[in-house]
Amino acid sequence: MIRLSGITPSGEMHLGNYLGAVRRWAAESGPEDLYFVSNLHAMTTHHEPATLRRLTRHQLAVMIAAGVPGDAVFVQSDLINEHMALTWLLECTCTFGEARRMVQFKEKSDGRESVRLGLLTYPVLMASDILLHGAAEVPVGNDQNQHVELARTLARRFNANYGDAFVVPRGVLPETAARVRDLTVPEKKMSKSASDVGGIIYVLDEPDTIRRKLRRAVTDGMADVRYAPDEQPGVANLLEIVAACTDTSPTAVADGIDSYRDLKEAAAEAVIAELGPVRERALDLLAGGGELDKIRSAGAERARDRSRDRLANALHLAGVD
Incomplete structure (x- = not known):
């Protein structure tokens, strides 16, 4: 088939x-x-x-x-x-x-x-x-x-x-x-046509760029790391990103993180680790x-x-x- x-x-x-x-x-x-x-x-x-x-x-x-x-x-x-x-x-x-x-x-x-x-x-x-x-x-x-x-x-x-x-x-x-959403407008999905590239992580972004974008990701004023997509879409988006990159669940990710700063750092580490080999290989292919x-x-x-x-x-x- x-x-x-x-x-x-x-x-x-x-x-x-x-x-x-x-x-x-x-x-x-x-x-x-x-x-x-x-x-x-x-x-x-x-x-x-x-x-x-x-x-x-x-x-x-x-x-x-x-x-x-x-x-x-x-x-x-x-x-x-x-x-x-x-x-x-x-x-x-x-x-x-x-x-x-x-x-x-x-x-x-x-x-x-x-x-x-x-x-x-x-x-x-x-x-x-x-x-x-x-x-x-x-x-x-x-x-x-x-x-x-x-x-x-x-x-x-x-x-x-x-x-x-x-x-x-x-x-x-x-x-x-x-379901990865825009980092600056978490109510919308991440899109190639978005006008604000600050909310989009590209596969070929350099690690420092990925860190910068995730540190600026929109969260909320609750200061509560929990998986509640309807109430906290920005936090939920970051949790889902970490979960997808580490093959775990958003709830499990939330259980081990105490602050939004730590959540953003965890997201950066997970994304860089996931995309790093792909980025390196793709750039080699494009350069060669x-x-x-x-x-x-x-x-x-x-x-x-x-x-x-x-x-x-x-x-x-x-x-x-």
């Missing part, structure tokens, strides 16, 4: 991405699973080409450095011919109404006079990602589940109209992972260039080989071979 997961290079990878997804991919990867950098998805709004190129390499390097198997990783645009060919078939299978009903399109286009067509059609590209690689399961949160449902709809419709070409995937909730390029090229070729027959069959069934 194939599971497929991707990450969009809309910003540098941060602690939330790492703990919530990438570390789990490294630990739980199955022999058929695939993980990709979805750089084409980062083009639905204005972007700088040089920045997109840099962030794509950055994401790939961190994934490899974190232990995601190199033979399971690829970059989406390295298979652009395959992805675009299937996207066109699926756009000719999807209706305008189905695309327009996607919640994320409604939210991101609301109140704007002009939006890019890619924002409307990108769920079809996502369906292409899933169906091209034969994924049976797609771990997604609730915000993306509607897109997986569209992929299911398009797979069934194409199979019914033209013949069996695609596995009908299903969305699955990922295993419970750390050659090894990362070889991994990327080999990953693309393996992904292409695995999808070639599936795409050829779909094109044949649709009458465009």
